[in-house]
Amino acid sequence: MTVYMRASEIIKKPVVTLAGEAIGQVKDLVFDSSTGSIRCFTLAGRGLLAGPLHRALLWDNVHGLGPDAVMVRADSALEEDDTAARPGDGDRTGGDVLGVALTTCGGRRLGDITDAVVAMGRAPVVAGYEISTAEQRRVLLPVAGPVTVSDERVLVPDETARYEAADLGTFEEAAENLRGSLRRAPKEG
Amino acid sequence: MLFSSAQGTAVMDLTTAETIGTVSACTVTPTPARVAGLRLRTRGRGHHTLDWKDVRSFGPDAVAVEEAGRIRDEKDIGPGDPAHAAHDPLGKPVLTETGLCKGTVVDVEFDARSGRVVHLLTTEQRIPGGELLGVGGYAVVVTARP
Structure with a gap:
């Protein structure tokens, strides 16, 4: 069973090596505006008064992500500096998925993205988004299949709108159903 | 045996038959999982550490050590050492x-x-x-x- 959590819940989680040493805590998430997933974490030192660590943790270097800690193989999993967290020259402006409109390919705006839903475990991935609809409802929508991201909107297949979940408990079912429906109706061309 | 039942056991020097201290904590290292060292409560201040390889026998009533010189002051042990207190x-x-x-x-x-x-x-x-x-x-x- 896959366990999901909101990306914002990762903030403040300790970053722990497999040797059992805490090397920092998550300060913030940096989204990748070209893929809609998470690119890296910025870190702070541990403790109440600790300042920023100025060393980024790339998403690919996360060994495991759970409800109690972000696990990394060793101290060397961190970057030497935090340049990865800053928008690079090749990047479009923005660099964030939060606040962007989630829109279907058919042209229906489902709502604004307020958070990402992350599948935890050994290979954590962004599995969906939390959106705030036009009626100010907060719903969770799984993503699967072709997703296109710009700094104005995240484009998802039309089917996505039919598989919204009210909370994380029912999100897995919604994600399963969406994947099932996309498999049954493969895209033409 | 459970470590809790070994806490407080006397550590004796086999050359002098004297008690050096008592077992207060242990440190554990992985692959394979084993006890790397014992932390001792000794007379006076501070802690001392005994590497597991220097333990001659771990009996029900006392832990035997060849000689008291094998005991190291905890201040001389770096955090990378498996016997360092961080690995308790x-x-x-x-x-x-x-x-x-x-x-x-x-x-x-x-x-x-x-x-x-x-x-x-x-x-x-x-x-x-x-x-x-x-x-x-x-x-x-x-x-x-x-």
């Missing part, structure tokens, strides 16, 4: 490699002859020694069971 698992949270907390270590079940750690006992379950990945200053890390 008792009271630390147990995290799986996927970041899930499985309770706090309350006791260590080990083989008194070889020093092999059989189980880690947490507030929630018994974790086989083979699943241990690391014991650090913050947490004890174990493999995630599928």
